[in-house]
Amino acid sequence: MSMGLVRDEVFRERQEQVADFRFGHEVAQVFDDMLLRSVPFYAEMQRMIAEMAADFATSGSNVYDLGCSTGTTLLHLHPHLPPDLRFVGVDSSPEMIEKCRQKLAAAGFDRAHEIICADLNQGCRVDNASVVMLVLTLQFIRPLYRDRLLAQVCQGLNENGCLFLVEKVIGEDSLFNRLFIDHYYDMKRRNGYSQLEISQKREALENVLVPYKLLENREMLLRAGFRHVDVFFKWYNFTGMVAVK
Numbered sequence: 001m002s003m004g005l006v007r008d009e010v011f012r013e014r015q016e017q018v019a020d021f022r023f024g025h026e027v028a029q030v031f032d033d034m035l036l037r038s039v040p041f042y043a044e045m046q047r048m049i050a051e052m053a054a055d056f057a058t059s060g061s062n063v064y065d066l067g068c069s070t071g072t073t074l075l076h077l078h079p080h081l082p083p084d085l086r087f088v089g090v091d092s093s094p095e096m097i098e099k100c101r102q103k104l105a106a107a108g109f110d111r112a113h114e115i116i117c118a119d120l121n122q123g124c125r126v127d128n129a130s131v132v133m134l135v136l137t138l139q140f141i142r143p144l145y146r147d148r149l150l151a152q153v154c155q156g157l158n159e160n161g162c163l164f165l166v167e168k169v170i171g172e173d174s175l176f177n178r179l180f181i182d183h184y185y186d187m188k189r190r191n192g193y194s195q196l197e198i199s200q201k202r203e204a205l206e207n208v209l210v211p212y213k214l215l216e217n218r219e220m221l222l223r224a225g226f227r228h229v230d231v232f233f234k235w236y237n238f239t240g241m242v243a244v245k
Ligand SMILES: C[S@@+](CC[C@H](N)C(=O)[O-])C[C@H]1O[C@@H](n2cnc3c(N)ncnc32)[C@H](O)[C@@H]1O
Pocket: 023, 035, 066, 067, 068, 069, 070, 071, 072, 073, 090, 091, 092, 093, 096, 118, 119, 120, 121, 134, 135, 136, 137, 140, 141
């Protein structure tokens, strides 16, 4: 599944004290393998987003990937969308941005595009957009700033423009939440992570990744001004939502 990728061993060795998770150099180098082995149906979600993005992307507009990491989503989208669209990738990690630029160059990516290093906690200028993606990124934005960011996204989208929001979520009920998380860790074990890796990563993410419930995310999207919201993907504690202005 992850052939040709640098294997994620960031949490393999026991750490005296587990520091907060950072999207720095070490993580950027192994990030593509980390996502494939840590996010259920990641490749299928990417495929679905590209398929649906083609339903909403309009000529002459901009497509934004907020929290673009190494550029995987932009590369997936590229062959599915008309050529006269501009891509904008935003990420706050210089190491991710560097990796993204390397990957786009290696793939011979020739579409008009801009890769911007910026902190989404400060808000984001979105302009003439037909498609915006927040794939596993809003969960890293401070809760205080999430409403503002979504409102800016909605404002910057053209009429009938679309947002894809993929998030880790908390179960609506604590009983299911516990089960979902257990089965999620089973999946990580099946994908080759040890118990130590799983528990050290959980600790590292504790104060950094703040998940909401699916219905809380839905409410937030409606509050931001989206008229239509639906769920296109759900697997235990992960969800993909699509929202149209
Ligand atoms: C889980 S990754 C996103 C994965 C990516 N969208 C994909 O599907 O390949 C989260 C990304 O959000 C970025 N990020 C986290 N906090 C951010 C912030 N405040 N502003 C901008 N980017 C941020 C991280 O650097 C990281 O690259």
